[in-house]
Amino acid sequence: MFSLTDHPHRRYNPLSDEWILVSPHRTKRPWQGQVEVPPTDTRPPHDPECYLCPGNERSGGLRNPDYQGVFVFDNDFAALLPDVPAGEYVAGRSDAPPLLRAYAERGICRVICFSPRHDMALAMLDLPTIRTVVDAWAAQTLDLGGQAGIGYVQIFENRGAMMGASNPHPHGQIWATGSLPLHVSRELATQQAHFAATGRTLLGDYLELELRLGERVICANAQFVALVPFWAVWPFETLIVSRRAVPDIPALTKSERAGLADILKRITTRYDALFNVSFPYSMGFHQSPRDGAAHPEWHLHAHFYPPLLRSATVRKFMVGFELLGEPQRDITPEQAAAWLKGG
Numbered sequence: 001m002f003s004l005t006d007h008p009h010r011r012y013n014p015l016s017d018e019w020i021l022v023s024p025h026r027t028k029r030p031w032q033g034q035v036e037v038p039p040t041d042t043r044p045p046h047d048p049e050c051y052l053c054p055g056n057e058r059s060g061g062l063r064n065p066d067y068q069g070v071f072v073f074d075n076d077f078a079a080l081l082p083d084v085p086a087g088e089y090v091a092g093r094s095d096a097p098p099l100l101r102a103y104a105e106r107g108i109c110r111v112i113c114f115s116p117r118h119d120m121a122l123a124m125l126d127l128p129t130i131r132t133v134v135d136a137w138a139a140q141t142l143d144l145g146g147q148a149g150i151g152y153v154q155i156f157e158n159r160g161a162m163m164g165a166s167n168p169h170p171h172g173q174i175w176a177t178g179s180l181p182l183h184v185s186r187e188l189a190t191q192q193a194h195f196a197a198t199g200r201t202l203l204g205d206y207l208e209l210e211l212r213l214g215e216r217v218i219c220a221n222a223q224f225v226a227l228v229p230f231w232a233v234w235p236f237e238t239l240i241v242s243r244r245a246v247p248d249i250p251a252l253t254k255s256e257r258a259g260l261a262d263i264l265k266r267i268t269t270r271y272d273a274l275f276n277v278s279f280p281y282s283m284g285f286h287q288s289p290r291d292g293a294a295h296p297e298w299h300l301h302a303h304f305y306p307p308l309l310r311s312a313t314v315r316k317f318m319v320g321f322e323l324l325g326e327p328q329r330d331i332t333p334e335q336a337a338a339w340l341k342g343g
């Protein structure tokens with residue numbers, strides 16, 4: 001039998017129904033490409049130039065209130081709009097399968113400031129404050145998910161300029177859409193199939209396996225587990241899974257919300273410690289669709305997708321084979337887990 005540590009191989013992602021290529025023998029290849037200078041972090045607690053700080057004017061012209069805790073507002077440059085005329089666009093011959101199709105998509109985009117403090121980050125906030133962010137995510141999920149024409153609520157955070165964050169002030173975004181986005185509809189199909197076949201959630205079964213094997217688990221508390229998934233694409237990609245199968249953040253109990261705050265602080269702290277830099281990433285929660293149906297198959301989880309590969313300055317590029325063939329990684333998920341554990 002071949003070994004996962006020595007030989008090129010493909011791994012299956014049962015959650016997204018995709019394969020990835022792993023090339024563990026390739027970690028020693030030289031790098032003379034792009035080397036980025038790590039940004040130095042010398043932020044003041046309040047920045048008069050910051051459009052997210054309390055009391056400041058935003059570029060849209062509105063002024064932020066003098067907020068003290070979590071602050072949520074409608075995105076002034078929203079990618080989706082609530083009022084879009086419904087309808088499908090089909091162009092071409094009427095007797096052939098349509099090749100030019102489009103349909104109107106409605107939605108609502110919001111921005112969420114985690115703290116009034118410009119110099120903070122999720123990893124630096126204390127647990128009661130992170131807990132208020134979790135509560136705000138829950139409230140936003142219910143509020144946006146309950147609005148007419150909304151079928152899904154995507155909560156996410158882009159952290160660091162490398163990942164497209166437009167501002168270092170601790171903040172995230174929430175996009176509520178009419179349709180299910182691509183990755184969510186794939187996860188819905190795989191989780192439904194697993195639940196129909198076994199009566200258990202896919203991630204519940206996966207978590208049990210990972211806790212037994214231990215190799216890819218980074219940290220855990222009584223309510224949540226953080227691990228590098230067997231099928232991770234990004235070098236230090238992680239998955240945060242609730243121990244109890246719940247479909248969404250609003251379904252979390254008080255102690256589970258505290259547990260979520262705790263695991264978020266732990267994983268982001270480990271990221272920052274890895275290369276001794278404010279670790280960039282895109283993270284977000286995958287929750288059940290908000291279609292009014294029960295979703296016993298859906299198991300709440302968060303994905304962290306950080307771009308860094310081997311230092312604070314050398315990043316993984318998803319180019320070439322990744323773009324044209326399928327995702328490829330060099331260090332194994334097991335190595336990445338050992339590094340994140342501090343081994």
Ligand code: H2U
Pocket residue numbers: 051057058059060061074075076077078111157158164165166167172173
């Ligand atoms: P990102 O850092 O992840 O890009 O999020 C910041 C969001 O804030 C971005 O989507 C919005 C941008 O549209 N924004 C406002 O709503 N008002 C502003 O005055 C500036 C930026």
Ligand code: ZN
Pocket residue numbers: 046047050051052053054117118169
């Ligand atoms: Zn600010």
